[in-house]
Amino acid sequence: MSIDEVIVARHSTRRFLSDKPVPKDVIQRALQLATHAPSNSNIQPWRLYLLSGAAADRLKRALVAEVNSGAISQVPPLPEAFKHFNSEVGKQLYGADGLNIPRDDVQGHQAAVLRNYEFYGAPTTAIVCIDNALTKADALSVGMYLQTFLLALTEAGLGSCVEISVSGYPEIIRKTVGIPAELDIICGVAIGYEDETMKVNKLRMERVAVEETTVILEDNV
Numbered sequence: 001m002s003i004d005e006v007i008v009a010r011h012s013t014r015r016f017l018s019d020k021p022v023p024k025d026v027i028q029r030a031l032q033l034a035t036h037a038p039s040n041s042n043i044q045p046w047r048l049y050l051l052s053g054a055a056a057d058r059l060k061r062a063l064v065a066e067v068n069s070g071a072i073s074q075v076p077p078l079p080e081a082f083k084h085f086n087s088e089v090g091k092q093l094y095g096a097d098g099l100n101i102p103r104d105d106v107q108g109h110q111a112a113v114l115r116n117y118e119f120y121g122a123p124t125t126a127i128v129c130i131d132n133a134l135t136k137a138d139a140l141s142v143g144m145y146l147q148t149f150l151l152a153l154t155e156a157g158l159g160s161c162v163e164i165s166v167s168g169y170p171e172i173i174r175k176t177v178g179i180p181a182e183l184d185i186i187c188g189v190a191i192g193y194e195d196e197t198m199k200v201n202k203l204r205m206e207r208v209a210v211e212e213t214t215v216i217l218e219d220n221v
């Protein structure tokens, strides 16, 4: 695949083949490639916890139990100006071209949201962290690392989904995975082979035009 093809092919996978494990060498290669990401003073601030098998199952069970206990997510709500993006994603995910859950099916929606905490059935899960003494610029480096990692996974034929949802329950993750207090938990990642029979995996989210996000100042000489 060319780099353009890999970039376009990457998308969020929300149903995995849970019985098809990810080969260790494939993950190792993607991790190795991701280390080439740039970072402030080359501090390489990404800290990743990768779980598979019983360890991943334990984390999923702990998160689902926490959510089912009625614990409130610590993920802050999106600012008003950005909320419509979230609604659009929801419309697509739960609509006729996605999971096809009727609007008034409250239980159906709750069950679908709960799948976040099961990492959508992915056999491998990751928790992405950063030292809590670092700043936004350093979080940017972690993002660059993560995208490089995801692209390498895509090129290897794997699906992935970044998940802020799981970071809403940091104490449970910390306790179950053994993450020290000095690391902030940024997000989770679901990794595995995509279930290609599921319509939800065929969704492709729209992007706003480049002109809406970019100011280009040119000298017309």
Ligand SMILES: Cc1cc2nc3c(=O)[nH]c(=O)nc-3n(C[C@H](O)[C@H](O)[C@H](O)COP(=O)(O)O)c2cc1C
Binding pocket: 010, 011, 012, 013, 014, 089, 116, 161, 162, 163, 164, 165, 166, 187, 203, 204, 205
């Ligand atoms: C930081 C971050 C957090 C995300 N959190 C979630 C999440 O909790 N659950 C989920 O299903 N998707 C999550 N996503 C996936 C986004 O919804 C997705 O990237 C976006 O809609 C664009 O679609 P695409 O990844 O298929 O191109 C997250 C993505 C990022 C980068």
